[in-house]
Amino acid sequence: MRYKITLKNETHLVTKDLKRFIKRCLEEFNKYYFIKHNYSHRLHVKILHKKIANWIGGYAYLNSRTMEIRIPRNFKQIDATLSGRSINGIPSTLIYECAQMIFHELEHCEGKHHKQMRNHWKNPYPIPWANDYIISYKEPSTKQIKTPDMKLSKKLLSLENRKNNWESKLRRAQNALKIINRQTNYYTNRMAALSENKQ
Secondary structure, three states: OOOOEEEEEOOOEOHHHHHHHHHHHHHHHHHHOOOOOOOOOOEEEEEEEEOOOOOOEEEEOOOOOEEEEEEEOOOOOEOOOEEEEEEOOEEEEHHHHHHHHHHHHHHHHOOOOHHHOOOOOOOOOOOHHHHHOOEOEOOOOOOOOOOHHHHHHHHHHHHHHHHHHHHHHHHHHHHHHHHHHHHHHHHHHHHHHHHHHHO
16 A cells, blocks of 8 residues: 655654655554545655654644654664653653654544554554664765855856857857958958959
8 A cells, every 4th residue: 555645854863764654653553443545635744853852752733644743852763772751660661752743643633533543652553563663864965055255256156257258259250250350351352353353
């Protein structure tokens, strides 16, 4: 079954890893609840940083195909590292908590309110496969930031190049005009000589 996901990633995490993990969550969620649809209308997921706290949060509209997953800014990557918290008395990992949150928000997308849902801290969703995944950290861009003087220097260099090109064209045009004028004079003199001979 093919799942269509539109992912908007506003974090430092690798988009490809996020998309692969969310697709797996969606597959397992549909299997778990025997859901037959394949999200043909596309699931829209937004990943963004959380301003405070050190746990993964989320938000989803009821009966929708839209959700947000909020990742703390200090999480360099999401993997099987212990989070320091426990789910149902068992030490939890960051990636496991992320999968639990995605399942939780998918239930909202299916139209369930909190009172109709399981408490995933006390009665977690069965997702032992989650710890096999790693959502990596996106390496900082090495692209040099352009300062105002760098931009001006680039503009001046561009103008200088354009000036040189036009000066080169002008020299070629002047040389071409000299040749044309010389040829014009030659053929004018020939024409005058022919006219004299006829007389």
